[in-house]
Amino acid sequence: MQLRYSYRLDPAPAQREALARAFGCARVVFNDALAVRQAAYEAGEPYIADKEMSAWLTAVKSTPERAWLGEVSSVVLQQALADLNAAYRNFFISVTGRRKGLKIAPPRFRPRKDRRQAIRFTKNSRFRVLDNGRLRLPRIGDVAVRWSRRLPTDPSSVTVIRDAAGRYFASFVVEVSPRPLPRSDAECGIDLGLGHFVVLDDGTKVTAPRFLRQAEKKLKRAQRDLSRKQKGSSNREQARVRVARAHAKAADARRDFHHKLSTAIIRENQAVTVEDLAVKGLARTRLAKSVHDAGWSAFVSMLEYKAELYGREFRRIGRFEPTSQVCSACGVKDGPKPLHIREWICAVCGAVHDRDVNAAKNIAALGRRDAQNARGGQVRPAATLAQAGEAGSLRGAA
Secondary structure (H helix, E strand, O other): OEEEEEEEEEOOHHHHHHHHHHHHHHHHHHHHHHHHHHHHHHOOOOOOOHHHHHHHHHHHHOOHHHHHHHHOOHHHHHHHHHHHHHHHHHHHHHHOOOOOOOOOOOOOOOOOOOOOEEEEEEHHHOOEEOOOOOEEEOOOEEEEEEOOOOOOOOOOEEEEEEOOOOOEEEEEEEEOOOOOOOOOOOEEEEEEOOOEEEEEOOOOEEEOOOHHHHOHHHHHHHHHHHHOOOOOOHHHHHHHHHHHHHHHHHHHHHHHHHHHHHHHHHHHOOEEEEEOOOHHHHOOOOOHHHHHHHOHHHHHHHHHHHHHHOOOEEEEEOOOOOOOOEOOOOOOEOOOOOOOOOEEEOOOOOOEEEHHHHHHHHHHHHHHHHHHHHOOOOOOOOOOOOOOOOOOOHHHHO
16 A cells, blocks of 8 residues: 655755746646647647647747746656646546546646645656655755654655645655554444544543634734735735644644544554544534534544554444434434433433443444444344244144
């Protein structure tokens, strides 16, 4: 499987200028190629193949108007063209119905003032990590890297990213083999929420950190300062960077929390079951800010890929399962309940349930049932002999 390893970069001033030049050239190639394909479509001509677009790029670089494209690595320009080709393929697959989910819009032009910029180098560009720890990039130089951990194998590509806060990152694509952990007998069901971010079926509750809520006071002050700055001034640009850094700090803290919690859950359990939540629908309600602050989708994605990496089993149940309405002790459906009811008593067996813990227990049970059904195991009760008085048996009459 392929994983990404990201590290912070510290480019020198001259290297920052070279990176800015590469970002701009990649954007121009992407936009020019998109304009060529749109013009061909409006003229009623057939779709221009990827091979023809590659030849077009070679010809464009030799013209006086675009001669400055030769100042950057040719691999950067070819990868910008590959991004456009991939965007068109995804659009065509979505339009024809071969892609599940919402329809994907056609590619759009990349704005010059987009705060996030990225370029990609492949093995053809001969980038490499030097013995002194620096990253050698063609036409840019040897860039200092903050190594937080070692790369497991040689990377196949590296993407250099500049985010809205002005930080530079190197994202390596590395091919890794699964590293199974020692087998564990424990399994868990996970109920995701807003008050408690995670509730496990054994009663463990992890309080939601609410990083965005904690940063709101600082963000409000930074946004207010930004709104008072004159457009186009250097003071406004400095205020914009302060806002972006405040958002980046909250996002980094949330990502670190997700990584640590997901790794702990995967290490301790052989199988993990979660509920498929309609995050996009919940984000349109009055709970939108809290839903986005929780970051459920990112957390579940981490659980899924870490389960594959460490030899664990990841299960996902349907979003319409009544996990909060069914008694986990006797299986009786007790009906829907308002959100303010956190505890309830089963009317049949009298069991006292915590709403979230009961939902986690039901999620774990549904995960085990689906896994057993997928393996061809016995799901329904085994067949037994009918009683004498049942099914019209003559033995009862005798």
